Amino acid sequence: ATSIGEGILSACYHVCPNVINFQFDTTFMYTMSLLMLLKVYQFRHPHATPSSFATFSLLSMILVMEVLGYFYSSLTFFIFFIVTHILLMAFLLMLVWPKNVTFGNIWHYIACHECQDICPCLKLRLTVVSVVINICLDAFILWERSPGVSSYILLILMTNMFMYIAYYVTIKL
Numbered sequence: 329a330t331s332i333g334e335g336i337l338s339a340c341y342h343v344c345p346n347v348i349n350f351q352f353d354t355t356f357m358y359t360m361s362l363l364m365l366l367k368v369y370q371f372r373h374p375h376a377t378p379s380s381f382a383t384f385s386l387l388s389m390i391l392v393m394e395v396l397g398y399f400y401s402s403l404t405f406f407i408f409f410i411v412t413h414i415l416l417m418a419f420l421l422m423l424v425w426p427k428n429v430t431f432g433n434i435w436h437y438i439a440c441h442e443c444q445d446i447c448p449c450l451k452l453r454l455t456v457v458s459v460v461i462n463i464c465l466d467a468f469i470l471w472e473r474s475p476g477v478s479s480y481i482l483l484i485l486m487t488n489m490f491m492y493i494a495y496y497v498t499i500k501l
Contacts, residue, residue: 334360351394354478358390361485368496390481397477406473410466413484417462421455454498458491 334356341353362383370377393409465487469480 331360350478351398354394354482355391357482358394358485359387361482361489362387362390365485365489365492368493372496372499390485394478394481397481401473401475401477403473406470406477409477409480410470413462413466417459421459424455451499454495458488458495461487461491 334353337352337356341350366377366383393412396405397409462484465484469483472480
């Protein structure tokens with residue numbers, strides 16, 4: 329149903345492109361990328377899937393940021409947007425971070441050459457790479473700062489979705 333809705337609203341945007349249609353088009357793109365990311369996560373962790381309330385609360389927070397981005401495009405708003413993204417990234421990182429890894433011994437796990445089980449080292453390395461990529465996205469957003477935040481939200485969501493799918497495929501190999 330989401331794909332059909334996204335297709336219809338995307339067609340509306342491409343027939344008569346304007347800011348209002350673009351907002352509806354990107355809203356469904358947000359929904360699709362978030363649900364695809366969670367579905368792939370559910371494949372690996374069937375008992376640890378977030379509730380629908382948490383998922384759609386996150387989606388509503390994203391939509392509020394998008395609406396605020398239409399009215400405010402100052403440096404202050406972009407700093408608020410980036411800080412919110414970093415805090416959300418830190419919160420999600422705390423949920424998936426291995427319990428035995430602390431910031432004191434992280435470099436041992438990242439640079440470990442004598443790992444008995446390569447999977448934790450690889451998972452940690454890929455997590456660090458994803459954090460670095462997200463910080464680079466934030467730096468790009470702060471540097472670019474064109475009015476409207478819809479494209480930036482979509483860039484963050486789609487990049488993270490593709491990174492997690494690549495992570496999933498890498499772990500499965």
